[in-house]
Amino acid sequence: xxxxxxxxxxxxxxxxxxxxxxxxxxxxxxxxxxxxxxxxxxxxxxxxxxxxxxxxxxxxxxxxxxxxxxxxxxxxxxxxxxxxxxxxxxxxxxxxxxxxxxxxxxxxxxxxxxxxxxxxxxxxxxxxxxxxxxxxxxxxxxxxxxxxxxxxxxxxxxxxxxxxxxxxxxxxxxxxxxxxxxxxxxxxxxxxxxxxxxxxxxxxxxxxxxxxxxxxxxxxxxxxxxxxxxxxxxxxxxxxxxxxxxxxxxxxxxxxxxxxxxxxxxxxxxxxxxxxxxxxxxxxxxxxxxxxxxxxxxxxxxxxxxxxxxxxxxxxxxxx
Amino acid sequence: xxxxxxxxxxxxxxxxxxxxxxxxxxxxxxxxxxxxxxxxxxxxxxxxxxxxxxxxxxxxxxxxxxxxxxxxxxxxxxxxxxxxxxxxxxxxxxxxxxxxxxxxxxxxxxxxxxxxxxxxxxxxxxxxxxxxxxxxxxxxxxxxxxxxxxxxxxxxxxxxxxxxxxxxxxxxxxxxxxxxxxxxxxxxxxxxxxxxxxxxxxxxxxxxxxxxxxxxxxxxxxxxxxxxxxxxxxxxxxxxxxxxxxxxxxxxxxxxxxxxxxxxxxx
Numbered sequence: 001x002x003x004x005x006x007x008x009x010x011x012x013x014x015x016x017x018x019x020x021x022x023x024x025x026x027x028x029x030x031x032x033x034x035x036x037x038x039x040x041x042x043x044x045x046x047x048x049x050x051x052x053x054x055x056x057x058x059x060x061x062x063x064x065x066x067x068x069x070x071x072x073x074x075x076x077x078x079x080x081x082x083x084x085x086x087x088x089x090x091x092x093x094x095x096x097x098x099x100x101x102x103x104x105x106x107x108x109x110x111x112x113x114x115x116x117x118x119x120x121x122x123x124x125x126x127x128x129x130x131x132x133x134x135x136x137x138x139x140x141x142x143x144x145x146x147x148x149x150x151x152x153x154x155x156x157x158x159x160x161x162x163x164x165x166x167x168x169x170x171x172x173x174x175x176x177x178x179x180x181x182x183x184x185x186x187x188x189x190x191x192x193x194x195x196x197x198x199x200x201x202x203x204x205x206x207x208x209x210x211x212x213x214x215x216x217x218x219x220x221x222x223x224x225x226x227x228x229x230x231x232x233x234x235x236x237x238x239x240x241x242x243x244x245x246x247x248x249x250x251x252x253x254x255x256x257x258x259x260x261x262x263x264x265x266x267x268x269x270x271x272x273x274x275x276x277x278x279x280x281x282x283x284x285x286x287x288x289x290x291x292x293x294x295x296x297x298x299x300x301x302x303x304x305x306x307x308x309x310x311x312x313x314x315x316x317x318x319x320x
Numbered sequence: 321x322x323x324x325x326x327x328x329x330x331x332x333x334x335x336x337x338x339x340x341x342x343x344x345x346x347x348x349x350x351x352x353x354x355x356x357x358x359x360x361x362x363x364x365x366x367x368x369x370x371x372x373x374x375x376x377x378x379x380x381x382x383x384x385x386x387x388x389x390x391x392x393x394x395x396x397x398x399x400x401x402x403x404x405x406x407x408x409x410x411x412x413x414x415x416x417x418x419x420x421x422x423x424x425x426x427x428x429x430x431x432x433x434x435x436x437x438x439x440x441x442x443x444x445x446x447x448x449x450x451x452x453x454x455x456x457x458x459x460x461x462x463x464x465x466x467x468x469x470x471x472x473x474x475x476x477x478x479x480x481x482x483x484x485x486x487x488x489x490x491x492x493x494x495x496x497x498x499x500x501x502x503x504x505x506x507x508x509x510x511x512x513x514x515x516x517x518x519x520x521x522x523x524x525x526x527x528x529x530x531x532x533x534x535x536x537x538x539x540x541x542x543x544x545x546x547x548x549x550x551x552x553x554x555x556x557x558x559x560x561x562x563x564x565x566x567x568x569x570x571x572x573x574x575x576x577x578x579x580x581x582x583x584x585x586x587x
Contacts, residue, residue: 071489078490084483088505098491
């Protein structure tokens, strides 16, 4: 294990940001901390980095107890949501910062920074200042800066949160490829379940200062252990105590055993996907996700009566 | 016509006010200084007492400015970056010298270090002269010029936030390295601006220093005290010529400030 977090609690005034959190991060993995804002995911990342001190519990990094250790002694690289670029330094000097601090020979710094500039595709911008870069370029610079000192673990706090959708999608792809190349143990924080699923190989879902569930993207989606995980990692319909994903609501034009009657309120075409908004005979509102082909095959129309057969429904014992 | 009034009204008022309050008196001082020719002014300035007075002013400034620069930066860092009980009080106390009359400052130093003061007798027993000597004048000057660096640096520190500093820490920098390489370059214009204001205030200090100096000619007389002394001795040419040098120093400071300001905004 690269990182072991044991029973960590942290309060800000009266607000419990972390409540007895334990987490193991495997060496070489790419782990996402996923949760809504205020769930404690950023605080957990900052505790691992040493930027926050936990009230209780311990943090072990590669077998060494790091709980009381200053951030500069932990061997972690940290990337901030708003880049934290050193504004008065060029891109080159930003990336070289950690090596300059360590008083490495000039030739070594030059070759290492050169490699990293290549890796993050910023070679032509080496002598610009951060203010002259786009958001995506700044974040790539921040990543290179963190990687320059060869950290044992790389921690990213909502790294793409401040970027527009297109750049965000590009950088996700790029981070995934970078991880395959560099293979440093990486933990990143996100509130975007799609981002977590696309980039990470393990996801820890957090809610109200606790970890609800840890697992692979598919595992979490298909076998959520709590209502929160069920509703956070994908779309859901809730009918009474029963939860079902919209694509698991099978529609048919003919009645059958155990199928509920419902009326189509609205049909939303989103290209390949079609959303069908329904009202059941008992007044419950839900929606189903079908493919365009299926929609055409059933000749669905607004106002039409259809029959619903939920698949893979879930009932969670005692609300968590 | 009404339009023209509206356009030039505000400007006119501002200019008339400045002319009446600032520029007029300064011009008179300037005129009076050279009324009897350049030679008279030069004679007044080159008298040993006056030269001594300027030396003393410069010595006091040379001690007070670095002291308040270091204190101001440390204080601003504490106010913005640290959490500690009584922080609000520290924040308020930094501004106290702006609100307090310098004469009161001088008087309180007099009460502390005078012969019957709290520290006075102990200091006298140990042969240390504070009152009517350089130490009390330095302390008085430091007191009145204390807020400027801190007041300039605090908002800049708030604005830059602490993410850059945290990033430097995770990259292996110690607290000192982080301060030297990240924080200080980020606040440098605020510090320079604060230093200029502190210098101007130190050069021009009169009230507090007047109380504690004892007015010993050629010994504890600063440039501003010398102006007063010449004036009382009815040597108007002398008073005016020293004033003009002080005024020129102030203008220099102003010029330095306007040269620096635009750069600060460009960064």
